[in-house]
Amino acid sequence: MSKSDLKINSKIPEGQLAEKWTNYKTHQKLVNPANKRRLDVIVVGTGLAGASAAASLAELGFKVKNFTIQDSPRRAHSIAAQGGINAAKNYPNDGDSVYRLFYDTIKGGDYRAREANVYRLAEVSNSIIDQCVAQGVPFAREYGGLLDNRSFGGAQVSRTFYARGQTGQQLLLGAYQALMRQVHNGGVELHTRTELVDIVIVDGKARGIIARDLVTGKLHRHFGHAVVLATGGYGNTFFLSTNAMGSNGSAAIKAYHKGALFANPCYAQIHPTCIPVHGEFQSKLTLMSESLRNDGRIWVPKKKEDAEAIRAGRLKPTQIAEDDRDYYLERRYPAFGNLVPRDVASRAAKERCDAGFGVNATGLAVYLDFKEAIERLGRKVIEERYGNLFQMYEKITDENPYETPMMIYPAIHYTMGGIWVDYELQTTIPGLFCCGEANFSDHGANRLGASALMQGLADGYFVLPYTIQNYLADDIRTPRMDPDKQPEFAEAEAGVTKRFEKLLAIKGARSVDSIHKELGIIMWDFVGMARNKDGLKQAVEKIDAIRKEFWTNVRIPGNTDGMNVELEKASRLADFIEIGSLMARDAYNREESCGGHFREEYQTEEGEALRQDDKFSYVSCWKYAGDGQEPELVKEPLDYEFVKRAQRNYK
Amino acid sequence: MDKTINLTLKVWRQNGPREKGHFETYQVKNISVDSSFLEMLDILNEQLISENKEPVAFDHDCREGICGMCSLYINGRPHGPDDDVTTCQLHMRRFKDGDTVTIEPWRAKAFPVIKDLMVNRSAFDEIIAAGGYVSVSTGGVPDGNAIPIPKPDADEAMDAAACIGCGACVAACKNASAMLFLSAKVSQLALLPQGRVEAKRRAIAMVNKMNELGFGACTNTRACEAECPKSVSISHIARLNREFLKASFAS
Secondary structure, eight states: OOTTTOOOOOOOOSSOGGGHHHHHHHHSOOOOHHHHTTOEEEEEOOSHHHHHHHHHHHHHTOEEEEEOSSSSGGGSGGGGOOSOEEOOOOTTOSSOOHHHHHHHHHHHTTTOSOHHHHHHHHHHHHHHHHHHHHHTOOOOBOTTSSBOOEEOTTOSSEEEEOSTTOHHHHHHHHHHHHHHHHHHHTSEEEEOSEEEEEEEEETTEEEEEEEEETTTOOEEEEEOSEEEEOOOOOGGGGSSSSSOTTOOOHHHHHHHHTTOOEEOTTOEEEEEEEOOOOOTTOOOOOBOOGGGGGTOEEEEESSHHHHHHHHTTSOOGGGSOGGGEEOHHHHHOTTTGGGSOHHHHHHHHHHHHHTTOOOSTTSOOEEEEOHHHHHHHOHHHHHHHHHHHHHHHHHHHSOOTTTSOEEEEEEEEEESOEEOOOTTSBOSSTTEEEOGGGBOOSSTTOOOTTOHHHHHHIIIIIIHHHHHHHHHGGGTTOOOOOTTTOHHHHHHHHHHHHHHHHHHHHOOSBOHHHHHHHHHHHHHHHSSSSBOHHHHHHHHHHHHHHHHHHHHHBOOOSOSSSOOHHHHHHHHHHHHHHHHHHHHHHHHHOOSOBTTBOBTTSBOTTSOBOOOHHHHOEEEEEEOOSTTSOOEEEEEEOOOSSSOOOOOOOO | OOOEEEEEEEEEEOSSTTSOOEEEEEEEEEEETTSBHHHHHHHHHHHHHHTTOOOOOOOOOSSSSOSOOOOOEETTEETOSSSSOOGGGOBGGGSOTTOEEEEEOOOOTTSOEEETTEEOOHHHHHHHHHHOSOOOOSSOOOOTTSSOOOHHHHHHHHHHHTOOOOOHHHHHOTTOBOHHHHHHHHHHHHHSHHHHTTHHHHHHHHHHHHHHTTOBOOOOOOHHHHHOTTOOOTHHHHHHHHHHHHHHHHO
16 A cells, blocks of 8 residues: 555544444444354454453354463453453442543543544443443442442542452453353354464455464464454563563554554553562562552652662661651642552652652662551551552562552553554454554553553453444355465465574574563663653664664574474564564654653643644554565544543642 | 572473473572562573573463462472462562572373473363353343442452462362362352352352363362462352252252
């Protein structure tokens, strides 16, 4: 496709905001039960989005093939989400509504998301809670037996449902169990320890995948009338992140290479409450739920000499008098205090540490203190609310947070950017859909807490099972293809084999992880919490150098027969390098600050993000132009029809 | 500067499910006591790669104790010498300089070794597929607050639901029984009105599947409970037995 051909059509339905989704469902095409049995859908990924989509599609009668790289669908990283899931139920009677959840999400995303998508998300949020309760998800309850809610960053109402500090686990197990019920009933064919290594396009439509059995090393061809990617985010580009070790962006890159657009790659979320880095062999960062900010107070010493004494180990935080503490979030943002959105909290921590007030031996940490909450509520209540988080903190750091304040520092946590999809969650490749964190759609430039679980399940339970039918209804006459007789499958498989052979033939001197760590440092230093023009230009060059180093000097032991973990990691790292490069380019292009993307050149006098609505009110969609070629930037304008854009203000 | 230790590792190496396995001895040096156990294994693997040897295969993913993917029998204990943690949350401060550490895979007939320290736990998925769910499909369910649930019941259901499916209970059990895993799911769902409807049928289907897959029987030695990283209680086994007996009498 040449430059002028590509037209972005987001397919937003007509009508008032509140009517769009209803209108869509009323007029969309459906597939009748007899035809559903004849249609195969491939779902890649078994997290909240993937498992819920696979289960729901199979319940409807489609034949589903579901793939996961882990040994069981239940391992997907959705399991690690702690805090909760938002919904506009307004059970606490505190003024919540679908519109308010929509508005908070749009504002939280710094006016860089599509209005219609976000409204639909808020609209279906309530059905998610009902569905999960019906599945036996043990949400927290009040003594009267009704569901409990708590507050979360970026909102002035309590709309977050939770299951202790393990909400992601419980929601995922609910979806997993629904999925296993369909496996049992024969509606889903499950492939564990299997990785997507390419997407197959036949006559311009996504018609299947090439998958690698991670145990035998063998490649397999799978046909589907449609392919759904629910493969999560690409935060591990930074090497150190709160993502699981196996989380990767490779499916997204395969889609991008086949012509799907990569949207807003630079929108990455830095989570403010993670356990600080301890040393160079650290393999990942551990998140402490944002819910801790409900009762914990964030501070650093007011006096530089106190901060220095703490760093040198001469002073303990408990020895610092109340008057000598700077509760900087409460000071700067009196209205939201410790509950400001994640990007604001993260940057404020960085600002204090850069100014020399950071704690821990590294100076890269701030305190999260529960002393006041324990005095106010009693230790038992705090234990009930956060017991498992406190235990986790103690196991990792060997410090007791009931007695001394926790230390926290921001870390990469979630990527708002991802594969571009229209209102139907379809990419620019017909028949290729994308759900959950893997797509770019609903969070704009910043995601609010407890909204990831909401989006993953909204896409999988309530959006995709409808919208995919509008596509499949035109495909009921397409017979199942035999991938062994279809040249496109053989061609894709040959490409994969060639790539693995090329990787194994490098036989260089450096391990995959050593190169990945180097990439991570560049990402954190130049494409992290604060970015600038010069740094981003350097980042693009440095990533080019890393790409060269990787393709000439990586060492991968073993071969393609049987299990080869280093080969898996190398293949994913090659893709992370491409994503890192896209992130840096996108951040360079976007000359404004918004949400998780902070350009130092664009800030208010108080250091807040300064958007440039007249120039950058669009989705940046990157189109692959071939290896070594500059990707093409295609813009989807963001027209705000219903909400008036304002500078985000949490003061 | 962090405190560091040197260790001798005896690691189980096995090429495939039908191959014969053996212990290999390795030395690792200058391990920070603040590292996690899996980071120590990362260091070992970096060392092996630099010597052009094949790294040790082990399962891991979230590295924060919730995905249930990591396993390992360390010095004779599932998930190692610390209590209430998974291997990924075990830190090297639990070991002393000069220690010898023996690392083995889960050993159970129903969990065959895939490679080295990695085992196949899909038998757990099969047990869940046999009935570990509420049979509702997406949509058409009542409002979340339509049925009040007493808080103690919801809390106890959550205690059971905390299971991460790691398989430590099976590895710890001399009979390689999956009763703690299975009972946690039966108990969680039986405690909630939504799951109560199918409670008997669920118990029978899951127990039958467990027996069919080659797990052993429960003889109440409580090793599972002692080693469970999430402190799931064997009281759930008692509840499962009640459900199972009630169902057996009824049929």
